[in-house]
Amino acid sequence: MDKYTLLALAIFIPLLSAFLCYTFNKPWVRNTVVFVTALIMFAVAGGFVYYLIHSGGKIEISLESLHLPFDVGFIFKLFDFLLLAYIADIGMKHKKPLIVFLSVLQAVALLVFELVGSVKEPHVVFVIDYLSLIMLLLVSVIGPMITIFATGYMKEHEHHQHLEKSRQPRFFAILFIFLSAMNALVMTNNLSWMLFFWEVTTLCSFLLISHDGNEKAVKNGLRALWINMLGGLAFVFAIIVIYNALGTLSLEELLRNRMVSAGLLPVGLGLLCFAGFTKSAQFPFQSWLLGAMVAPTPVSALLHSSTMVKAGVYLIVRIAPVFSGTTLGTMVAVAGAFTFVGASAIAISQSNGKRVLAYSTIANLGLIVCCAGIGSYVALGAAVLLMIFHAISKALLFLCVGTIELEIGSRDIEDMQGLFKKMPFTTVIAVIGMISMLLPPFGVLLTKWLALEAAVKLPLVLICIIIGSAFTLVFWSKWIGIILTLSFHAKYKMEKLPVAMSATMAVLVLAVIFTGVDISMIFNAVVAPFLTESLKGLPETVLNGTNGLWLVSESGRMVGGFSSFYFFMILFLLFLLYPYIFRSSKAELWKPPYLCGANTEEDFKGLEFNAPADTVEHVIVHNYYFAGAFGEANITPWANFIAGAIIMIMFGVVI
Amino acid sequence: MDIVILKDILTVAATIILAPIIGGLLTGIDRKITARMQSRSGPPILQPFYDLIKLLGKERLIVNQTQMMFALGHLFFAVAALAMFMLGQDLLMILFIMAFSSIMLIMGAMSVRSPYSKIGAQREIVQIMAYEPVLILMVVGIFLSTGSFMIRPLFSDMFSFGKPLLYDLPLVFIAFIYVLTIKLRKSPFDFSTSHHGHQELIKGITTEFSGPQLAVIELTHWYELVLFLGLITMFFARPVWIGIGIALICYFCEIVIDNISARMTWKWMLQATWIVGIGVAMTNIIWLYLK
Numbered sequence: 001m002d003k004y005t006l007l008a009l010a011i012f013i014p015l016l017s018a019f020l021c022y023t024f025n026k027p028w029v030r031n032t033v034v035f036v037t038a039l040i041m042f043a044v045a046g047g048f049v050y051y052l053i054h055s056g057g058k059i060e061i062s063l064e065s066l067h068l069p070f071d072v073g074f075i076f077k078l079f080d081f082l083l084l085a086y087i088a089d090i091g092m093k094h095k096k097p098l099i100v101f102l103s104v105l106q107a108v109a110l111l112v113f114e115l116v117g118s119v120k121e122p123h124v125v126f127v128i129d130y131l132s133l134i135m136l137l138l139v140s141v142i143g144p145m146i147t148i149f150a151t152g153y154m155k156e157h158e159h160h161q162h163l164e165k166s167r168q169p170r171f172f173a174i175l176f177i178f179l180s181a182m183n184a185l186v187m188t189n190n191l192s193w194m195l196f197f198w199e200v201t202t203l204c205s206f207l208l209i210s211h212d213g214n215e216k217a218v219k220n221g222l223r224a225l226w227i228n229m230l231g232g233l234a235f236v237f238a239i240i241v242i243y244n245a246l247g248t249l250s251l252e253e254l255l256r257n258r259m260v261s262a263g264l265l266p267v268g269l270g271l272l273c274f275a276g277f278t279k280s281a282q283f284p285f286q287s288w289l290l291g292a293m294v295a296p297t298p299v300s301a302l303l304h305s306s307t308m309v310k311a312g313v314y315l316i317v318r319i320a321p322v323f324s325g326t327t328l329g330t331m332v333a334v335a336g337a338f339t340f341v342g343a344s345a346i347a348i349s350q351s352n353g354k355r356v357l358a359y360s361t362i363a364n365l366g367l368i369v370c371c372a373g374i375g376s377y378v379a380l381g382a383a384v385l386l387m388i389f390h391a392i393s394k395a396l397l398f399l400c401v402g403t404i405e406l407e408i409g410s411r412d413i414e415d416m417q418g419l420f421k422k423m424p425f426t427t428v429i430a431v432i433g434m435i436s437m438l439l440p441p442f443g444v445l446l447t448k449w450l451a452l453e454a455a456v457k458l459p460l461v462l463i464c465i466i467i468g469s470a471f472t473l474v475f476w477s478k479w480i481g482i483i484l485t486l487s488f489h490a491k492y493k494m495e496k497l498p499v500a501m502s503a504t505m506a507v508l509v510l511a512v513i514f515t516g517v518d519i520s521m522i523f524n525a526v527v528a529p530f531l532t533e534s535l536k537g538l539p540e541t542v543l544n545g546t547n548g549l550w551l552v553s554e555s556g557r558m559v560g561g562f563s564s565f566y567f568f569m570i571l572f573l574l575f576l577l578y579p580y581i582f583r584s585s586k587a588e589l590w591k592p593p594y595l596c597g598a599n600t601e602e603d604f605k606g607l608e609f610n611a612p613a614d615t616v617e618h619v620i621v622h623n624y625y626f627a628g629a630f631g632e633a634n635i636t637p638w639a640n641f642i643a644g645a646i647i648m649i650m651f652g653v654v655i
Numbered sequence: 656m657d658i659v660i661l662k663d664i665l666t667v668a669a670t671i672i673l674a675p676i677i678g679g680l681l682t683g684i685d686r687k688i689t690a691r692m693q694s695r696s697g698p699p700i701l702q703p704f705y706d707l708i709k710l711l712g713k714e715r716l717i718v719n720q721t722q723m724m725f726a727l728g729h730l731f732f733a734v735a736a737l738a739m740f741m742l743g744q745d746l747l748m749i750l751f752i753m754a755f756s757s758i759m760l761i762m763g764a765m766s767v768r769s770p771y772s773k774i775g776a777q778r779e780i781v782q783i784m785a786y787e788p789v790l791i792l793m794v795v796g797i798f799l800s801t802g803s804f805m806i807r808p809l810f811s812d813m814f815s816f817g818k819p820l821l822y823d824l825p826l827v828f829i830a831f832i833y834v835l836t837i838k839l840r841k842s843p844f845d846f847s848t849s850h851h852g853h854q855e856l857i858k859g860i861t862t863e864f865s866g867p868q869l870a871v872i873e874l875t876h877w878y879e880l881v882l883f884l885g886l887i888t889m890f891f892a893r894p895v896w897i898g899i900g901i902a903l904i905c906y907f908c909e910i911v912i913d914n915i916s917a918r919m920t921w922k923w924m925l926q927a928t929w930i931v932g933i934g935v936a937m938t939n940i941i942w943l944y945l946k
Contacts, residue, residue, distance in 0.1 A: 417768075439755045440748065449747055452791065456798055459944060463788075463937065466795075470787040474780050477758050481765030481776060486719040551804070560804035562748040567735070574731060581723045591716050593769035593863055607768060621773045624781070 003051060003059050004066070007126060009044045010140065010183045013037060018176035025169045031151050031500075034172065038144030041179075045140040052133050057529050060189075061126040073121050077114065080196050081107060087203060087229065096222055102229040109236045119192075119243065122250035127189040130530035134384060135186035135314055138391045142306040143179045145504050147172065149399055150298035152498030156406050157296050161212070171211055175302065178204040182307045186314060191239050191249045198235060198279070198311065202228040205308055208299045209292045220291030227288045231278030231312075238271035255534070257322055266654035269323050273316055273332055274647065280312030280365045283339045283643035289362060293354045297402025300354065304361045305395035310387060313368045317383050321534045324375030330458060331650035333373030337455075337464035338646060339366030342639040344471035348478075349630040351623075353401045353411045356475055357394065360437065363468065364390045364444070370461060371451050377531055377542050378551060382450035384527050385519070389443035392515060393436045396508040400430035403501055414622055419483045423495040425502065427483055429509045438476040441564035441571070442516045446549060448472075453551060453560050478623045487607075517568045520545035595619050666808075667738045674737055678877025679703045681884075685910055692914045707873055713866035718767045722864060725763025726871040732756035733878045740885055743808035746794045750787075753882070757783055760872065764860040775859030779847040781921045786834040789932035792940060796827040797889075799943040806889060819898075821890045826939035828890050830932045832905060835883055837928065841913035844924055 017037040021030055052059060063072070084103045091099030113119065128136070154168050178201060185197035202225065210221030243249055245264035246257065257265065276282075281289035292303055303309060316332065323329045340363045347359035364386060371383035403426050404419065405411045420427045436442040440449075448469055455462045515522060523545035531543075541559065544550040550561030592599045595609035600616055611617040628634075683700035690697025699705075717723070736752040739745075757779065764776035798804055800823040821828055837844040848859035864872055887905050888898035919927075 439758065440751045445751060449745075449751060452747060452795075453798075453804060456795055459937075459941065462795065463933075466788045466791045467933075469791075470784045473754060473758070473787065474784050477761055477780055477783075478777070480758075481762055481773075484721065484762055484766050485768060486721060486766055487768060553802075557803070558805060559802065560745045560747070562745055570735075574727070577727070578724055581727075582720050589714065589716050591718060593718050593767045594771065594857065595769065596771075619768070619770055621768065621770045624777045 006044055006047050011180050013040050014176040014180035018173040022169045022173035030172060034147050034151050038148055041140040041144045045137050048133055048136055059128040060124050062124045076193055076196055083199050094222055099226050099229060102233055106233050106236050113240050122190050124189050126187045127252050128187050130526050132186045134526050138306040139179060139182045142391055142395050146298050146301050147175050148500050149504040152500035153298055174204050174207050178307060185311055189251045191251060195235050199232050201308055201311055205303060209295045211295055217294045220294050223291050224288035227278055227285050231275040234271045235275040238268045242268035255322060266328055269319055270328060270651055270654045272319055276312040276316040280309045281362050282366060283342050284640035286362050290358050297398060301395050301398035304398055305391045309365055313365055316369055317372045320372040320375050327653045329373050329375045333370045333461050335646045336366045336370030336373055337461040338643055341464040341468035344468045345630050346632050346635050347475040348471055349625050349627050349632060351413050351625055353413050357397055361394055367451055374454050376454055377535055377540050378450055379454035381527055381531055381543050382447045382454060386447040392511050393433050396433040396512060399505055400426055400433060407495060413479055413482055416483045417485050418487050420486055421492055424492055425495060429505050431480055432509050434476055434480050436512045441567040443519050519564055520548055663742055666741050670738050670741045674881040675874055675877045678880045681880055688910050689914055707870050710870035711867050715867055716865050718863050721766050722763050723868055725759050726868045728759035729756050730871050730875045733875045737878050737882045740882055743806050745804045746806050747804055750790050767863045769863050771857040772862040775847045775856060778921055779860050782837050782847055785925050785928040786837045789830050789834045789936055792936040793827050793831050796824045796940050800824060819891045819893050824939055826935045830936040833932050836909055836912060838883060839909055841909050843916040843919040846918055846921055
């Protein structure tokens with residue numbers, strides 16, 4: 001297989017599957033299509049890994065070498081305007097003048113840009129380097145896995161909805177278009193093409209969020225649409241400004257520049273970062289991602305892990321080397337760090353599991369943005385690693401919460417008490433997923449540690465990350481504590497799940513563990529080459545991956561590090577003890593918990609006791625949520641205000 | 656290379672064996688001094704060891720099958736943190752591993768449906784939220800002073816004199832001593848557990864642990880105590896014996912504070928720790944930036 005075939009497969013196979021899913025409304029056809037597409041996409045991703053390593057770390061595809069019989073640039077422009085027209089039509093249909101206004105403004109700006117002076121399109125249209133490869137792997141491995149999960153989930157979901165006609169063909173078609181657009185977005189080198197794919201993902205996310213068609217779904221979908229259209233508008237302006245500054249639309253040529261403090265280029269970069277902020281739901285644009293919860297679980301899993309929000313941070317990480325070390329970089333870092341601490345604080349007060357996950361996503365994206373803004377070797381390394389680990393763990397956690405919700409009919413954390421008894425399989429997987437977000441030696445914590453060590457030179461950023469990680473600890477440990485609660489004398493019952501769901505979760509949890517154990521392999525194979533390529537010749541502290549990650553300063557001195565591999569090995573040995581402890585507990589030694597009085601006789605759960613005057617008291621214990629201090633309604637307006645100010649300052653310093 | 660590895664293994668082995676002995680003795684002395692301050696004669700100094708042996712031999716009553724696992728996890732991560740400290744590893748990572756140890760105890764307390772144990776666990780979480788930022792700031796201060804996150808092995812220079820860390824980080828040290836009171840569960844910050852079973856919290860986070868489980872938790876506290884005293888020593892460790900002496904003086908001060916103060920509320924603690932602890936440590940760090 002050559003690179004052209006791989007490229008064509010990565011973009012057109014999901015499109016073909018979308019067409020097939022839309023046309024044939026037979027469950028077995030759909031399931032086969034989803035499964036076969038997943039296999040092909042895994043193979044394509046593997047093919048890219050092989051091809052990239054054997055072609056020296058960069059694959060370039062120029063327009064001429066494609067030998068297309070038509071002008072593909074013109075077709076993209078045509079599609080661009082069709083897309084904007086469609087979005088304007090949606091705005092019209094739902095009586096949202098803002099959306100109409102934003103799309104018309106975008107169309108006018110694009111039209112003026114094309115008409116005034118002939119735009120020279122870049123020669124090389126697709127460039128695949130290690131960062132693209134990482135994104136490709138995330139999109140083409142996690143994405144199809146979520147669609148496989150969705151075949152099981154959507155059946156149950158529609159069963160609850162009592163629809164007359166299944167809407168699954170539409171659902172799966174949009175999912176596949178989404179994956180196709182994401183694949184194209186991370187490979188293209190032409191900024192104006194990237195804009196098109198960017199807008200396709202915006203439209204797809206609207207269609208998916210509003211999929212259920214009820215009032216709330218449509219309302220939240222429209223909010224996602226207008227916020228992301230705002231980002232799209234910033235993207236259009238960025239293209240215009242950057243073209244005027246550099247005379248090119250090629251991302252590769254943009255990256256050859258180092259930012260100078262004056263001129264148009266910084267403004268263009270600032271606008272691109274703004275676009276990234278909207279797509280990655282940074283404060284003050286977080287509301288669309290929170291609203292996206294109304295959609296079926298596979299949609300949230302997809303939006304939060306490998307696609308959509310990752311497109312925003314991908315763009316920022318991509319352009320980060322250009323503004324590394326400048327004031328713009330510092331402001332981006334401050335914006336990201338502020339989002340990290342703000343979102344983590346609000347997450348403490350949430351009892352809705354999906355909202356906790358959403359705020360945690362926003363926080364982690366903030367940390368990625370922050371690291372990209374710092375822009376040093378260690379910081380960029382942390383950003384890329386966090387993109388990988390967060391995508392896997394978060395996809396897993398959303399699928400877990402979705403499964404739990406189907407089973408117990410609630411996504412409230414308090415309702416998950418004693419979940420281990422009802423759903424041992426899902427609970428164990430969910431706990432591993434949560435621990436991987438929180439504790440060493442798993443990847444997410446390692447990146448947080450790297451971020452802290454990289455942020456040491458920026459006090460404001462540093463204090464935000466420090467306080468943010470303390471908050472993170474609070475909301476995760478509360479949740480883990482709740483779902484690990486066991487009743488006295490629990491009777492375990494294995495849950496029955498469709499194979500598509502349980503298999504996906506099992507594979508993802510294995511991925512979480514393996515990527516955690518082998519962090520140095522991942523770092524050496526894909527992250528280190530990207531860092532050395534994009535930060536050529538800057539003398540600074542670098543990372544070294546042997547059995548873990550080590551910070552090595554310019555002078556070759558080791559200034560920090562952790563051998564996570566050995567730590568994992570000891571941990572595994574420890575877990576071998578568990579069955580022994582589990583079995584050695586004899587039933588006659590079991591005692592109910594102490595409840596401020598004698599437990600009632602027939603009390604087999606340890607929840608009731610005899611209170612004074614022969615009354616029976618029922619014990620209920622809730623978590624602390626600190627609604628007064630960390631309440632969403634208290635913090636959000638202030639956080640939005642400050643985040644808005646930070647973005648203003650960001651533009652203030654570049655203009 | 657082999658000699659280095661052998662030395663590391665010996666250090667870890669010595670740590671695992673000696674730390675609980677030192678920790679247990681210090682706990683015994685703590686109880687004796689506390690008793691004298693309250694005009695009691697107090698238990699013998701070896702009493703903590705008798706208690707431990709007694710607890711280990713008790714009937715293994717359990718509320719559920721996972722408790723022991725969490726207690727062992729609590730112990731394991733504390734030992735790991737101490738071993739990494741003695742080997743001179745990355746201090747920030749040592750803090751995270753210490754946090755993992757505390758989280759294990761919290762999960763163990765939350766795994767039973769007992770109101771007291773759960774409330775104790777929630778309060779413990781609040782405590783972590785309060786002290787963790789100050790500890791991380793301490794590491795940042797040490798980095799700014801030494802240029803590295805890897806700490807010098809404690810016994811690397813026994814007798815040579817040199818500039819102690821305290822010279823650059825006096826305020827960070829004060830903030831650290833302040834949060835140490837929380838970490839050691841001393842009054843006024845002992846609200847996640849209490850030494851007396853007849854208060855509003857019963858025994859808080861450890862209410863539902865008994866027998867061998869409780870022994871494991873007690874053992875963990877000894878390891879933790881040695882680690883904290885080691886951290887204090889680190890501020891003065893040129894030469895190391897001065898550091899050890901000052902660490903013991905600080906521990907005595909903690910005992911005095913424990914005996915002269917009453918338990919405060921968690922809200923007060925959170926505010927006080929963040930404003931005083933973070934404020935003081937940050938002041939120190941800002942002057943290091945400007946230097």
